[in-house]
Amino acid sequence: MIVAEQKPIQEIIEEIRGDHSVLILGCNECVTVCEAGGKKEVAVLASALRMHFMQQGEQKQIEERTLERQCDQEYLEELRDDIDRYDSVLSLACGAGIQFTAEKYHATPVYPGVNTKFIGVTEERGYWTERCQACGQCVLAQTGGICPVSRCAKRLFNGPCGGSTQGKCEINPELDCAWQLIIDRLKSLNQLEAYEVLAPIKDWSTDRDGGPRNVVREDVES
Amino acid sequence: MSVKTPSRLEKVLADGYFAVTTECGxxxxxxxxxxxxxxxxxxDHVDAVNxxxxxxSVTRLCSLACCIHLKQMGLEPVLQMVTRDRNRIALQSDILGAAGFDIHNILCLSGDHQSFGDSAQGQNVHDLDSMQLLQTVRRMxxxxxxxxxxxxxxxxxxxxGAAANPFADPFEIRVPRLAKKVAAGAEFIQTQCxxxxDKFExxxxxxxxxxxxxxxxxxAGLTPFKSAGMARFMKNKVPGMDVPDDVVKxxxxxxxxxxxxxxIKICIESMQRLKEVEGVSGFHIMAIEWEQKVPELVEGAGLHPRPGA
Structure with a gap:
């Protein structure tokens, strides 16, 4: 999933300071799972903001709503009849959802309520870690199912570097060395000989370096 | 052994002498x-200077300009090049820049992570890694x-050339890792200090x-300790460094x-012992901000005068 984290409340307050009527818009997908922008977080944030502005003696209309997805046209359409009631939307979706909402409703400012962090997993409740950087050309078959692009601080394809110490990365003793994980995994798969195959120079044009990306599927186009 | 380049370092090794290199920051x-x-x-005490x-990851005057300066002083430079700061366009461009000044040695590295230096908020590039840079140089x-x-x-x-750290983890792939660097095109290796x-052997x-x-x-890479404090620092704070307790003591x-x-004494004794190890072809002395001690170390290890001097 896409993992996000709510922005500091002070930053959110600054974003909506000039607006009278604000819709806090959650999303029922990834941000719900990572507890940053689902229905529950929308409610908690709305209460905190109402309390803040009340204490400041400011009159603000803060409403709550959570869509099934903000990255899909059909769910965003559900806002169509109501959008003009708001001076702004504070979206708690990921960066994609925030932008898609803004694209849909040109006349309404849409502000981010979260920082979008990475594509990752829930290791345990309250602890999410990165697994993928969407480089566009998956190499997991060659690396024992562990990604050197997202999990090595230097994204080395022929690691580990000299800074790997007792299984940990040189930049942070809490962080696993991706190449230690790869080697351990290759060993348990009985594929350690694969380590000696030189990884070819990567074509990064499928990554962000090639410019904004799209996927076209004629077979499913309507 | 025939040589493939005009490098003095390559010639010293091909002629069967122990080579001696050092480095300047x-x-x-x-x-x-x-x-x-x-x-x-x-x-007068080394064959080449890295x-x-x-x-x-601390910003300094660039390696290439210093290499040109050393070359113009009559020394033989080894251009160190990390993949952290440049993409493949800039790497190849700088290799040509060095070649334009007849710099005949290069050491291909990935580089320390930028979080250690003065630009922790900067991006890192790593378009290539060190092995892919080796392949690039050999191809060019x-x-x-x-x-x-x-x-x-x-x-x-x-x-x-390339670097090798015989002491980093996991130890079991340290030899396969060197084999990979050789396969990628490394002709000389400078090791971690x-x-x-015993572990090096x-x-x-x-x-x-x-x-x-x-x-x-x-x-074989060596750095003389200036003090017990430095020995403790290297042991405890520098990633991938292996300093046994008895050396600190x-x-x-x-x-x-x-x-x-x-x-200095420990360093000279180490070189004397390592001269006897089959497969050690020379020494890389990293006398960090203590370059004036290099002559004493080289002479103490019986490696002076340098061939062709």
Whole structure:
């Protein structure tokens, strides 16, 4: 999933300071799972903001709503009849959802309520870690199912570097060395000989370096 | 052994001598006088001088400019190049820049992570890794082509090297990792500082068992301790460094004023022992901001005068 984290409340307050009527818009997908922008977080944030502005003696209309997805046209359409009631939307979706909402409703400012962090997993409740950087050309078959692009601080394809110490990365003793994980995994798969195959120079044009990306599927186009 | 480049370092090794290299860190400013001073200390005692490339991710005068300066002083530079700060366009461009000034040695590295330095908020590039940079240099030299396939007019003639850390984890892939660097095109290796000689010798045995010492020249890396404090720092704070307790104790057992002398003594003894290890082809002395001690170390190890001097 896409993992996000709510922005500091002070930053959110600054974003909506000039607006009278604000819709806090959650999303029922990834941000719900990572507890940053689902229905529950929308409610908690709305209460905190109402309390803040009340204490400041400011009159603000803060409403709550959570869509099934903000990255899909059909769910965003559900806002169509109501959008003009708001001076702004504070979206708690990921960066994609925030932008898609803004694209849909040109006349309404849409502000981010979260920082979008990475594509990752829930290791345990309250602890999410990165697994993928969407480089566009998956190499997991060659690396024992562990990604050197997202999990090595230097994204080395022929690691580990000299800074790997007792299984940990040189930049942070809490962080696993991706190449230690790869080697351990290759060993348990009985594929350690694969380590000696030189990884070819990567074509990064499928990554962000090639410019904004799209996927076209004629077979499913309507 | 025939040579493939005009490199003096390559020739010394091909002629069967122990090679001696050292390194100079460029200044944090534009005063080349600092490099001149360091070069004067070492010029008659080494075959080549590495110039570090923004080591520990601290911004400094660039390695290439310092290499040109050393070349113009009559020294033989080794251009260190990390993949952290440049993409494949800039890497190949700088290789050509060096070749334009007849710099004949290069050391291909990935580089310390930028979080250690003065620009922790900067991006890192790592378009290539160190092994892919080795392949790039060899391709430019041997095939005379850019990575993109076009022909290079007057290709670089560079003796191509890489670093190896025999002490980093996991130990079991340290020999396979060297084999990979050799397969990628490394012709010489400069190792991490060696303090744990037993472990280094174990690594060398693994190198010999695979015949790698016949395919690549291994220069054993050494850094003399100036003090017991430095020994403790290297042991506890520097990632991938292996300093045994008895070495720290040997430094700490000396009164403070005698510690520099003891550090030099340990370093010379290490070189004398390592000269006997089959497959060790020379030494890389990293006397960090203590370059004036290089002559004493080289002479103490019986490696002076240098061939062809």
């Amino acid at each position: 460029p200044p944090r400013g534009s005063d080349l006088g600092e490099i001149t001073r360091k070069a004067e200390y070492v010029k 110039v570090t490339d923004n080591q520990t 030299r041997d095939e005379g082509t850019f990575l993109g396939g076009d022909t290079i007019n007057r290709p670089p003639e560079m003796f191509t 060696i303090y744990n000689l 174990e690594w060398m045995k693994g190198i010999r068992d695979r015949g790698l010492h016949e395919q690549v020249a291994i220069l 040997r430094m700490a057992d000396q009164p403070k004023e005698k510690q520099p002398e003891e550090g």
